[in-house]
Amino acid sequence: SYELTQPPSVSVSPGQTARITCSRDALPKQYAYWYQQKPGQAPVLVIYKDTERPSGIPERFSGSSSGTTVTLTISGVQAEDEADYYCQSADSSGTYYVFGTGTKVTVL
Amino acid sequence: QVQLVESGGGVVQPGRSLRLSCAASGFTFSTYGMHWVRQTPGKGLEWVALILFDGSNKFYADSVKGRFTVSRDNSKNTLYLQMNTLRTEDTAVYYCAYGVDYSNFDYWGQGTLVTVSS
Numbered sequence: 430s431y432e433l434t435q436p437p438s439v440s441v442s443p444g445q446t447a448r449i450t451c452s453r454d455a456l457p458k459q460y461a462y463w464y465q466q467k468p469g470q471a472p473v474l475v476i477y478k479d480t481e482r483p484s485g486i487p488e489r490f491s492g493s494s495s496g497t498t499v500t501l502t503i504s505g506v507q508a509e510d511e512a513d514y515y516c517q518s519a520d521s522s523g524t525y526y527v528f529g530t531g532t533k534v535t536v537l
Numbered sequence: 538q539v540q541l542v543e544s545g546g547g548v549v550q551p552g553r554s555l556r557l558s559c560a561a562s563g564f565t566f567s568t569y570g571m572h573w574v575r576q577t578p579g580k581g582l583e584w585v586a587l588i589l590f591d592g593s594n595k596f597y598a599d600s601v602k603g604r605f606t607v608s609r610d611n612s613k614n615t616l617y618l619q620m621n622t623l624r625t626e627d628t629a630v631y632y633c634a635y636g637v638d639y640s641n642f643d644y645w646g647q648g649t650l651v652t653v654s655s
Contacts, residue, residue, distance in 0.1 A: 462641040464582075471632060471645035472582065483643075515582055517641060524596045524639070526572070526584035 431520040433461075433529035440535045447503040449532045451516030454497070459519040461499040463492060467512045475514075476501060503534070511536045539563040539644045541633050546649030549623055559616040559633030559646060567591075567611040570639050573618050575629035576648070585631070586618065587639070601627075623653045 434452045441447040451461060460479050464472035474483055476492035479499055489504045503510055516529035545557040559571070573585040586607040587596045595607050606619040616633050630650050634642040 460640060464642075466582075471647055472642070473645075474641065474643055477641055477643075517582075519640060524587060525598075526587070528582040528584065531581045 431518075431525070431527050433516050433518060433527055435514075435516060435529040435532045437530070438533045438535065440537055441503075441506045442537045443508060444505055447506050447510070447534055449501045449503075449514050449516075449534070451499045451501070451529045452497060453499075453518065458521045459523060461492070461494065462517045463490075463501045464515045464517065465510075465512045466515065472515065506534075506536055508536050510534060541635075541644060541646030543631060543633055543646045543649035546631065546651045548652045548654060550655050551623060551625055551653055553623055554619070554621045555623065555651060557618040557620070557631055557633075557649060557651070559618075561614045561616065561633075564644075566609075566614040569635045569637075571607075571609060571616045572634045572636075572642060573607060573616075574632045574634050574642065574645075575627075576632070577626075577629045583629075588616070620651070623651075625653050627651065628653045 432454045439447050463476035465475045466472040475486050475490045479494040480492045491502045493500045514532045519526050540562045542560045549555050568590050570589050572587050575585050576582050585598050588607045588609055592609050604622045608617045630648040632645050632648045634645045636643045
């Protein structure tokens with residue numbers, strides 16, 4: 430089965446840069462997407478198609494892709510960015526969806 | 538604006554059934570594929586099912602295939618998830634969601650909690 434692996438946690442001081450990786454176990458044929466989820470809330474899309482940012486998402490959120498790894502970068506982290514972050518993609522059929530294991534970002 | 542409102546969650550015994558509903562508004566429901574995604578308490582997200590815009594095709598996660606059935610009523614702008622032979626591991630918050638295309642999930646409901654326990 431298709432898997433996406435993320436580090437369980439990332440800690441960062443305010444104003445610093447947080448980088449969250451998502452490793453796929455196969456060469457990518459589908460784009461990756463990133464979601465932010467705060468306690469008690471539904472996930473919110475923050476990056477789509479590896480690098481694109483939806484309207485309304487702050488510019489400090491960016492995405493990149495290299496080989497089998499995609500990365501979410503939060504530049505100039507703010508306290509409000511403390512949340513769980515999940516990557517998501519699909520298998521080669523495009524109709525079987527997979528989420529990463531999730532990363533808890535703690536702002537120190 | 539887009540609204541997705543789930544209902545039907547509750548406490549149910551293992552082996553029993555439950556049907557979830559998702560009422561949609563603020564977009565043309567009949568033109569989008571719809572998903573169910575679940576989240577086990579304190580754990581991660583798991584995609585459950587997809588139904589195409591016209592209900593012509595349905596896709597399921599291996600963990601629910603043969604037990605869960607997704608359906609929709611485009612005349613009522615409502616998505617359903619029929620869950621049969623429930624197991625304790627099906628305990629989760631169930632979200633309905635959709636994306637502008639079939640690749641991801643742009644919009645989410647607030648979720649409904651299903652607890653499977655004896």
